[in-house]
Amino acid sequence: MLLNLTDVLTSEGKSRTEDAEIALTVFESRMGSFPITEKTPLRLELENAGAGRARLKGHAVITQRMNCDRCLKETPVTIVLDFEREVYSPEITDAAVSDDTDGGVMEGYQLNVEALVYNELLMNQPERVLCRPDCRGICKKCGRDLNEGECGCDTFVPDPRMAVLKDIFNASKEV
Ligand SMILES: [Zn+2]
C-alpha cells in the first residue's frame, strides 16, 4: 500500500493519524520464510518536521509462524513494532550525499507501507525461538520429542572427575 504524504511533507505544522492495512502475508529473509498469521493495521502518526521532512511514529503487532530452535515444533512468535523515524521528500533525498536516507520506503511523495513494515520486522526478528521457555528439545539418539516424555535412551556421558568424587564420598561414608 502506498500512502500519500504530500501534505505532511509540505505543510508546516500539519499532522495526521492513519491506520494502514498491512498486505504482507509472509516475512522472507535469509533466515527463512515465515507466514504471517495475525497482524493489526499499522497505526501511523505523521507530523511535518520542516520543509520536505516528516516525522513518523509507527505501531503494529504482527505474529509470525516460526519453528522452535530446540524441538522444531511450529511456534507463533508475536513481534511488537514500535518505531519512530523521519522520511523526506524526493527533493531532499536527491540532494543528500548518501542515498540511503530512507531505506527505500519512499516512492516520490508516497510512503511504501509494505517496505516500511518489512524493514522494521527485519530489525526486530527474535534471536531465538522457543515453543516454551523450558522446551527440552528432541533426543539426539532417537529423535523423540522429550517434551512428550523420556525415551529411555542412554545419553549419560560419564565424567571421570565425578567418578573420583563419588569414590571419595563413598570411602568417607564407610569410615
Ligand atoms: Zn520446543
Ligand SMILES: [Zn+2]
Ligand atoms: Zn531417545
